[in-house]
Amino acid sequence: MDNFIGKTIENYKIVSIIGKGGMGIVYLAHDLRLDREVAIKILSSHIVDDPRFIERFKREAKNQAQLSHTNIVTVFGFIEFEGLLGIVMEYVEGDGIDSLIHKQGRLHIYDSVFILKQILGGVGYAHSKGFIHRDIKPSNILVNKDGVAKIVDFGISKSLFEKGVTKTGAKVGTVFYMSPEQIKSEGVTHRSDIYSIGCTFYEMISGYPPFDSDNEFDVMEGHLKKSYTKLSQRVQDLPDSIDKVISLSLAKDPNQRFHDCGEFLQSLTGVETHLTKSTSTSFPKKKQATNTTKFFSILAFTGFVAILIALSYFVYNQVSELLNSNELDNLKKYSVETLFEDENFTAFNVIDKQNSGTINKLNSVKFIDDRFGFALGDSGTVLTTSNGGSDWNSILIDTVNALHDGYFFPNGKSIIIGENSAFYYSENFFNDYRTLNLNGDFTLLKIHFINNSVGFVLGNNGLILKSIDGGISWSRIQSGVNKLLYDIAFYDDDNGYIVGWQGTILKTTDQGDTWQAVPSFTRKYLKSIAFNEDDRGVIVGGAGEIYTSRDKGETWNKNQLQNVGGLQKVGFLSEEVLLALSSKGNLVISEDTGSNWKLLENNYYANLLDFTQTITDQIFVVGVNGLILKIH
Secondary structure: OHHHOOOEEOOEEEEEEEEEEOOEEEEEEEEOOOOEEEEEEEEOOOOOOOHHHHHHHHHHHHHHOOOOOOOEOOEEEEEEEOOEEEEEEEOOEEEEHHHHHHHHOOOOHHHHHHHHHHHHHHHHHHHHOOOOOOOOOHHHEEEEOOOOEEEOOOOHHHHHOOEOOEOOOOOOOOHHHOOHHHHOOOOOOHHHHHHHHHHHHHHHHHOOOOOOOOOHHHHHHHHHHOOOOOHHHHOOOOOHHHHHHHHHHOOOOHHHOOOOHHHHHHHHHHHHHHHHHOOOOOOOOOOOOOHHHHHHHHHHHHOOOOOEOOHHHHHHHHHHHHHHOHHHHHOOEEOHHHHOOOHHHOOOOOEEEEOOOOOOOEEEEEEOOOOOEEEEEOOOEEEEEOOOOOOOEEOOOOOOOOEEEEEEOOOOOEEEEEOOOOEEEEOOOOOOOEEOOOOOOOOEEEEEEOOOOOEEEEEOOOOEEEEOOOOOOOEEEOOOOOOOEEEEEEOOOOOEEEEEHHHOEEEEOOOOOOOEEOOOOOOOOEEEEEEOOOOOEEEEEHHHEEEEEOOOOOOOEEEEOOOOOOEEEEEEOOOOOEEEEEOOOOEEEEOOOOOOOEEEOOOOOOOEEEEEEOOOOOEEEEEHHHOEEEEO
């Protein structure tokens, strides 16, 4: 099944692997007939071993295709190829809740409730149509870049778990989220889904399932006979109403659970009331959020990661909201021509879209000089150009992991990093390379060198790696935090800062040998930091927050742009001029080191993730769907 990439099956051209699991492999594909991206799950051959299953599966796939709900991944149909079955589904750019929990430890209580309400809406709708999921769990719920939760595998689970497909008495579902009646192989009803939703909600808030053990028997015994640890004992300052909701969803007797998803949903009204009134230091008081502001909070969990949005939804719902907002009156729009009228930027007069040759998300772009550059992205994408970005060609790296960043020395020495501890080193611009081994499973997000010898790699769980030999070997530096670390900047050889999740700021005064936490001034994520040669600094992050410093980071002043989404990247184009990118496709610029900002007109509405400036002052911007923009 790994050899399908590049093949065309019916009207679908297979592009790359999205993920693998026990049921099969999920591919990203391009629908040549409708000119759209889809996800195709090719079921493992050991599943498709019964003619009765094939017919039942086709019937269930057709039935699921009739489910139309915002919070359920749409099934378009099925394909048959070389004796295998494939499910053609909506392509969602985002992350599974399991991945978000793994990266963050646990979700914020507001985000957990926000996602839960969407899950209940989708599952309740499916129940009304006669569908029981039977396998609700964090990995079966995706969250896209707008904060919209999408449930996968509805209906398909029913066909897979019918008698005749599983062995007699087989237990359906994932043991950590399995209802007592499923464990006992009794009749499964819609209340079994409610139990699994309760387990999922519990894990979102605490970071652990209700019954957590390496021993499967102990987990099943817990569901059947034991009491779980109350959430209020795991997480400080939770309202009592949360424990009541969990108690009703995880009742061992199905008749004592919520009657249906609607009743479950209604119970959350009391939870939200308690949260709004809360004065907890852990979960500060927060205005009732609109769907847009909740999106900003969700976006913080997917930061880098990343994964799957329909362009039409983005344009019509997000961009129209931005362009029609009265709050943008104070953020004037400028064309490229008028923006760069001053003598320093007369060469910039147009934005061109480059042909990248890929539809994978591009996370990073780097140029060594005015002609030779790299772009890195999802599914092991490595692109290179040798003619100033006019043409881009792929380099084959033996990985399907997302690649997040790279560093390229003029002498050919190159390093690329990514998810699942992906760490590659080359002496000749990746004509050949070797893998650097890193103990542990990390998401590596940023690599930065302050000179030819000293460099740093940042990642999740507070990971900081340091090299003093130009990247040949690396040692771990204690960060003192357990957060995602996004970016690093030094204003001289010894003094620098790191920014990260939930307002994390770390400072070093000894060239990164030790780091100390700086008191946080925000709970939003801080995504990017930069200094100019006058030691003036700028930080950007969630909800359009911008912080500027004129004293080497000793103090920071807040500025905030309305309705531009999370800011992904900031950098100095000159001593005074700053460029920042937003998740809503905006380019914003300041000509006074961050005091005032202007919105730059841009016709390419997509999540923009990184930019670089060449030695001839051309700017390259990369983002989702293989987007590369050239400003020149």
